[in-house]
Amino acid sequence: MSIWDFFRRPRPDKKKEKHVEPEVEVAEPAQQIPPIPGGQTRPLPPLEESRPMPARLKYGQATDVGMERSGNQDALLTLSGIIESADSPPPFGMFVVADGMGGHTDGERASFVAATTLARHVTNLVYLPMLAEQELSSDQPTIPEVLEEAMQEADRRVKARVPEGGTTLTAAIIYRNLLYIAHVGDSRAYLINDGNMELITRDHSLARRLQEIGHLTPDEAEAYPQKNVLYRAIGQGDMLEDVDRATRRLLPGSQLLLCSDGLWGVVNDQAILKIIEETADVQEACDRLIAAANQAGGPDNITAVLVQMPL
């Protein structure tokens, strides 16, 4: 093996040394997984033990109308690009959650328009150039720059298409071992690592702001009657200023959870973490999170995306 090979392949030799029996527990065939609107990815049958697991992003996604609403105004979009070849770029993933607001169908249209506009912008400016093996140069915008523009573009389109609507918008892009987040509203992104759950976004809600300046305790913020009041959202307000952005390094095995307030607003952080840690399969974990929210009353639409970095 030459030094050249060392750089190109995803180091399968190392994997062989560390390989143990796969810990993935797949649901038994007899267990019914409730059908989810829009279809779902079903877990694959268990792999042969002797074959090494390729380094691959895994993710699960689920959205549910909840117990009290008549329609689902959340939108969820995921795109994962994994090319397996000797010459491949690292895996690429894009995950978006949007929670719409507004009367009639404004909420669901707003969240849909926002999520798809952002995704299209990112696909055109980041993913397609990657696939085209475009030459690396300073002419290309960076992922954070593309995300910022995509947010602005989503804001413009929602204002044009759904004038009375608004939506939260939380987008995550994973490329190699880096996570890029852009965020407006009160949907959330959590980073889970080694038993720690870190909230990496900030809620753009009045209640949170009051809490930050010490005018509400965390419990009071929970009980605050107008806790859904946002001071920043896509499609609302004059200009979209100050999109929150964050970059994080992802360690092997770490997980990213994106969710709307229909989840975090009714299921507390410890309970969420417990479900995630106890469930080996990411899709099943998402389903269980939805179920937990529904069990707690399901007052709002519930959306969750859980992404797991390869080990």
Added chain:
Amino acid sequence: MAYDETRYIQEPEDPSQSQQPLATSYEGTLQPELVLRGRYRIQGVLGVGGMGAVYQARDLNFPEVTKLCAVKEMINLANDPAMRETTIRNFQREANILATLNHPAIPEIFDFFSEGNRAYLVLEFIRGKDLEALMNIADGFLPVEQVRQWAIEICDVLGYLHSRQPEPVVFRDMKPSNVMIDQFKKIRLIDFGIAKTFDVTKGHTMIGTEGYSPPEQYRGEVSPQSDIYALGASLHHVLTRRDPRLEPPFSFENRPISLFNPDVPEAFAEIVNRALAYEPQERFAAIDEMKVALEALGSGGVRPGLSQVISPDGAGISERLSMAAGEVLAVWQFQVEDEIRSTPFVEKGVVYIGAYDNNLWALDAKEGSLVWKYPTEGGIASDPTVEAGYVFVGSEDRILYAVDARSGRVQWTYITNGRIYTSPCVALGHVFFGSDDHNLYAVKAANGRLNWTFEAQSPIRSSPFVSDEMLYFGTETGDFYGLAPDGEMVWRFKARRAISSSPTVNEGLVYFGSNDWNVYALDGENGFTVWRFRAQRPVYSSPAYSNGKIYVGSVDGHLYALDALNGREIWKYKTEDQITSSPLVYMGVVYVGSIDKYLYALNAETGDLLWRFGTEGPIVSSPAADDGLVYIGSTDNRLYALKA
């Protein structure tokens, strides 16, 4: 400033009779010519409020003159009977309050009546513009002294309201658009409507954040202190031109007034800040106190151009310096025969430095006495590196030298075809260096035998950096390479201008600057740009990493501290001239030299100046540090050793 009354609508030429039918339940805005109550002829809309429009109307009871009035309309759209009740009561409250008030800043109320589901307040017509409109029209800041005067008048009228018996009247809606400036340049408080009920619907509501409301108002607590906060918020907006409705709520402290408008005296800003305290009891106890404080400022303190604040980016610091400069003395200095343009290297008590006098010098690190010197045939711009007892350095004479560190005797040389300005990097048993002949060389450290060369497309003046079995360097055409240890190209990144800056690597990210004004952070494994930061001029300086931050200087004179993972500016410090050299972080202090002849020592976390040391020539080289001493060479031909 001219106060044109665009709010004043011209009356049409033929002001005759034709009584229109009375409005009973009209949809939408009243049209011109409509007459209300047989007395008020609508002329046009002055503005639209939360509950209906405000019209300009003519009072027909005075047929021979044009007596104007403002007619404020309130439409009761509530379906819920309880809401209807509340709304009606709110209308009446406003009318009643206005009817009993008597203050020059409060418009007189002339009439109040209802028709169908609408109610109307007939008010004194005010010719002028509100503060929000004035800000929109103005190009820059409104005169600070004028703002102070208005603030005093507002305090006066609010004080009047707060002292009403039997119950104080809290205005509750203090904001620039509710303060009109009339034709006499006096303030008038408008819009006493208070109905602000939150719609407690399920799910999200978007609040066009009030921006001026105090935090406790969201808990339903309203007191005279609320008006004080709102006045503070309005003044903050006017003085900084930053609309609080576009910012996160209660975030005024993130936007200090002096940062935006240096003409505002510190004392004035302090009054505004106190009014903006989160806790009501920490604001002024009464609005009269605030008024007294504003009056005490006097017009003298408000002279424009008088900047009493030290701006955060470092200008105006000469007083602190003259105190500090006296404390910083060189421990020793050594004079060579020409400029020092390269960075010293300290190893085992000896500091090695190259100079434009063609010599490689070895000096005692503590005393500054000469140990040896080695003459090359060309100026040395390259930084020496010491490894395994050899000092490696390149020279303008095209040769890379390996000199014994102790004796100064040359061990081997490698001759290239171009001048060498880069500093060699020693790793993996090899010396890597670039030359103006476009090649990157990998030469065995022990004996100078060539292992391989890599041909780039232009001179290489960026010193290579080896990390994790990858070699990184830039070229004068803006190419940046990631090579494998055997010289194979793994990836290449193209910038549009030269990369003379040498890269530094930390946790998988490669950092470097370019003449295209950007600082780049690339993924070391594949060359993908993770972030880039744009300075205001080219970046020749090589970045330094420490504690989650990247430090880098620019020709724009600033030293920047950026977040290593996302490139956001944490702080910046402005020196008095260009920075072309690279900073060094040592023991929590970042050192950088500037063309302004000074070596600066700044707190690495905050960017605060600790001291600066003046040399007699521009500093184009970077410092080195060891054992409590910082070494810096200057183009005044000296190498200085300073206490860290």
